[in-house]
Amino acid sequence: MTDVAVIMGSISDLSTMQNTIDVLKELNVKYSVHVISAHRMPQEMIDFGTNAENAGYKVIIAGAGGAAHLPGMVAATTNIPVIGVPVESHALKGMDSLLSIVQMPGGVPVATMAIGKAGATNAALMATKICALNNSSYLESLKQYKETMRNNSLESGKQFG
Numbered sequence: 001m002t003d004v005a006v007i008m009g010s011i012s013d014l015s016t017m018q019n020t021i022d023v024l025k026e027l028n029v030k031y032s033v034h035v036i037s038a039h040r041m042p043q044e045m046i047d048f049g050t051n052a053e054n055a056g057y058k059v060i061i062a063g064a065g066g067a068a069h070l071p072g073m074v075a076a077t078t079n080i081p082v083i084g085v086p087v088e089s090h091a092l093k094g095m096d097s098l099l100s101i102v103q104m105p106g107g108v109p110v111a112t113m114a115i116g117k118a119g120a121t122n123a124a125l126m127a128t129k130i131c132a133l134n135n136s137s138y139l140e141s142l143k144q145y146k147e148t149m150r151n152n153s154l155e156s157g158k159q160f161g
């Protein structure tokens with residue numbers, strides 16, 4: 001059983017979504033990765049969303065760029081929380097992705113992260129925080145992550161005396 005499903009609209013999103021995967025790995029979260037497109041494979045997208053609960057996922061992280069309908073459309077098919085990652089597009093620098101994901105109609109929420117790699121990182125942390133509500137080892141991983149981040153920040157300033 002995996003707790004977090006990471007989905008992306010295209011394999012070209014992987015350079016962004018790899019940040020999500022890396023953090024989930026670092027936190028020892030059970031995850032799986034899938035390429036699913038609402039536009040290019042609508043039936044598979046609906047099947048994935050409607051089966052997500054049975055598959056045991058607690059959270060879905062969905063990354064997409066441009067006309068980024070994937071997070072919202074998956075959210076429409078499931079009650080599992082969906083975290084959206086706006087992938088930075090070439091044409092509009094991810095503003096298109098951000099607005100497509102964040103401007104959901106009332107009734108169908110998608111928790112939208114920042115554009116690009118920071119958003120992908122935060123999606124993994126947010127998903128882990130949700131799972132950690134019922135998982136003490138994930139909570140421990142999150143505490144460790146915070147401590148490491150703090151130490152790295154402290155260390156980085158030391159060169160200035």
Ligand SMILES: Nc1c(C(=O)O)ncn1[C@@H]1O[C@H](COP(=O)(O)O)[C@@H](O)[C@H]1O
Binds near residue numbers: 009010012040066070
């Ligand atoms: N936004 C979506 C969806 C969707 O929302 O269903 N499917 C693919 N895409 C996006 O199209 C961009 C270009 O994809 P290609 O590089 O494959 O042409 C990607 O950022 C992907 O997320």
